[in-house]
Amino acid sequence: MRLPPPDRTLSPRTGYTRAHWEAAADALLAAVEPYATEDRALYHLPGDRESWSGRLSDGLEGYARTLLLAAFRRDETALERYADGLAAGVLGAWPRIEDRGQPLVEAASIALALRLTRPLLWDRLDDAVRQRAADWLADALTAEPWPCNWELFPVTVGGFLYAVDHESDTARKAVDRGLERIEQWYVGDGWYTDGAGRAFDYYNGWAMHLYPVLHAWLDDDPRLLELYGGRLSRHLTDYARLFGADGAPMRQGRSLTYRFATTVPLWLGALTGHTPLPPGETRRLASGALRYFLRRGAVDERGLLSLGWHGPDPDVLQGYSGPASPYWAAKAFLGLLLPPEHEVWTAVEEPAPVERMDAVTPLSAPNWLLQATRSDGLVRLHNHGSEDVRYDPHYTRLAYSTATAPSPSYDNSVVVGDDPGRTGIEPLGVGDGWAASRHTSGGGTRVTSVVLARGAAEVRVHGVAGAEPGTPVRVTGWAAREDGVRAELLPVAGLDGSLAGVTGDGDSVFVALARLTGETDPVPLEELVSVRTVDGIVHVRWSGGPEVRVHLSSDGVRVTGVAGTDG
Template sequence: MDTDHRAGQPGSDRDDLRHQVLDLVAPLISRFSPGRGRLRLGVSTAHYDKESAELEAFARPLWGLAPLAAGGGAFDHWELWRDGLAAGTDPEHPDYWGAAFDRSQRLVETAALGLTLALAPEQIWDPLTGRQRDTVAAWLRHSVTVEPNENNWLFFPVMVGLGLDRVGVSHDHDANRARLDRLEEFDLGRGWYTDGPKWQRDYYIPFAMHYYGLIYAALGDDPARAERFRERAAAFAQDFQHWFTSEGVAVPFGRSLTYRFAQSAFWGALAFAGVEALPWEVIKGHLLRNLRWWARQPIRDASGLLTIGYGYPQPHMAEQYNAPGSPYWAMKAFLPLALPAEHPFWTAKEADAPPLPEVSTQPEAGVALLRCEEGRHVVLLSAGQHAPWARHGAAKYAKFAYSTRFGFSVPAGTLKLEQGAFDSTLALSEDGEHWRPCEQPHDVSASDGVLYSRWTPWDDVEIETWLVARPPWHVRVHRIRNGRALRTAEGGFAIDRDQPPTRVDTGPGRVRLDSPNGMCVIEDLHGRREGELVVALPGTNVFAPRTTIPTLMGDLPPGEHLLVCAVIGLEGRGSASVGSDEWPEPPAWDSIESMLNPAPTP
């Protein structure tokens, strides 16, 4: 076990990942309720009840423990989860979880229980008494009859069905076939799904829609459907590899970021279903590099528990459905532990990330990904996503750029610029106090490294935005038609301010900041705005607790206006890409204008 409570340092074989599962689970052992049906990890502020939160903490470690057992890995505490399953499903036991009901959190956690029955019945089912099996079966069979949300949740009863089939318990197969049919209606082509009838195309596509589909492909009884799931996953892998740097860092984007290394679970699910979408050594590298990167991050508390947050404990960015056990969804990354040692995924030698094009435009998600600094830095440009129902939804989906080096920021208020933390977006204000960023873009298009969207922060204000990929730069073009006078603030990347900058240059049309923690330059290509440094409130950025945001400020009288700026983020001073005394030169407006058809004019 790691004494510093970090995840184990996985290498190229199964033993390292096995160690990581055991290390993550070890701090949980002492936190079971007396009846073992609940795991109590702290106070929950999620929207669901305490019983659901404690079931969540109980169930989610099974995403790692079940594959561990299926692959022959030893674990000394299966009796805790076995006894807890019996207690939690028994209406006469004090630890009873309560029955699942339509769209309830209990239904979410049934998926891990179903997978455990399917992969490790010898540990979780076979030792139960006859009465215990009856109560477990009754509770799970009931969960198959309730209605899930119409999105990736439709897979939860399917996962339960796989488990019940493995242990010989009958259930309604027709209902699950109908759910699978509905899930396939969310297919967008080229391997992309939408997560239900909404616009969101985020990590729920790889770690939910594809992940469950690949499990079904491996364990289900419908060969034609299984082949469709495999084909879509193989196609999706071609795009998804662009979301990771050559060092395994994934782009932080969208909701549920507290699930952390679940973002690489897709790569292990490919192996589980036997889908060699890329060479096995490449697939293996994508998974292991991401796990190694996460092992170096301060994401666990002093007792070893995973915390709510992303790059560090940060409850402020959590979702309304994040309880103390929620981060253990990350254990989905350990699915390939179910495979035997002789599987080609395990026998392959981990390969470096392959060379990829500098720009990957992915219209199904409304994004373009820039591969910068020889693949060490990835920037995702986003034009089409929005999730107004999600906590900080505008910041998580509708900013212009998301970076593997600089992350993005969530607001701590909208009264002052430092509260809004408006990195990588354009914010507008009538009074210089209350600010509105881009929240819900419309009329989205994405082609050849150029993204377009339209948004209306007020009824009499319409903004058309073009984002142009010019690695390592990106250029933002805004045509604004405003019926009221406005203040504007457009932020570059947020820079960690814990180390003082080595160079700063602010003035008309520019902000340039260089520090050991990174460089950001934002230049107004029309020279109409003033550069300022905004010191954001602490705890707003997903990577750095304290940041400074280079920002262009300007005033707009009523009328029609064109704002154009170029933004770059790089390693700090002394990097190989930039000389120590020179600032990088932005692309010229003329070269950008030719990429826009038609080109906007002031």
């Protein structure tokens, strides 16, 4: 991909400016054009993978997601091509929108694109084409979505249809119904779960915040914008901390092949005026993420986004991932709706949070602990509150980072007996430098886990209850995969040199020291912290810092003392 030379005056950290974003958008649009059908209604991107929705739905996905990119770019030449595809699609080339079907997802992208570019696309269509398009979209108003972020797809379609006065009553009901349904998943501090349970992930940004905030902004509804914009602003306080100094987003959750769509909430806050972040920090974080992926093979030799993370990677895919799925990354170009003179484009880049200081930050809503170190630019997420309805390594491991990926060998896990699973996660709280949770393992065994963090060092404490005496227990740590990043795990209590132990009579406690670092010559881990266990209480003494005591009981966890640094 050809991009302009870096501008180190305006963007001293990434070199990227608005011109780089425009060039990237143009290149992505040009690369997909050869894969459009003759009538331009479907985009069949190459690859040997088909989603569980089938080839026709995948072709619609290719049209809808790249249309969204053309809409954010406001590329009138490209939009003319998509107008031709729209006319053919609603004449019969596209599958119908039905209950819980993938076309419902793509209808939301099409409706949003039409609403954002109404004078450039919709208003120029023939009356007959507009009628057929509105009729096709209208099925989304009554189609039943999956009970998760999908509830917002009828909202997005409804917002467009009542804006063009098509089935207005039904459209408004769809909007009200969807917005009402997502309220049950709002847990405070700007965080939503993606449906029932505790699935905390990037869907907070690229769905749960994006669609309600954009709807309120486009509808010019002050009440809704204050509500949803306020939540977005609060979310961004936490969200800005999830990026490494190299621009890498946290590798956690599903649909990671959308890659730089992680920048959506950053741009959305700037676009609607609901952000706590300075303009230069917003652009630095967003440009950092785009640059991170473009420099690591996200775009192949044909200029296409591959199914993966850096390059192709089946480990980050789901059954619904088809050849065009990565193009939800188009949402990242939301920032191009901001005019060139907007301060988010003209301000000098400011450092990301991880570039300013070391910080160990508790996030109470998802029950996470974020651990950032300025010296190596890494951010680690200690997960004591998020899981998916099915076991998924991108949700249920004890920790994630901006430089590692979950491994098939169960990194960051506690293996009791031969069961490495972690289900039924119960958050037990977060505090200054610590986080705790309980989960169930095989045979009803209960595992209580606590992490304490300071700098790059971690103390991991695991209490095992309900297991037969002599049950094997194994503790694992980080799976370092990137050059220059190394992982350490040292036994402290209840574990031998291979990080294995066995349960005794009654409850058992296992303690290890861990570290993930990019420093070339770090201080030995055992010099940073000392740990001893007395009568079941774990005493942690940080070098040059306080002593912290961890009390495990059947009632939960109590941490006394002051630990860590909250940045």
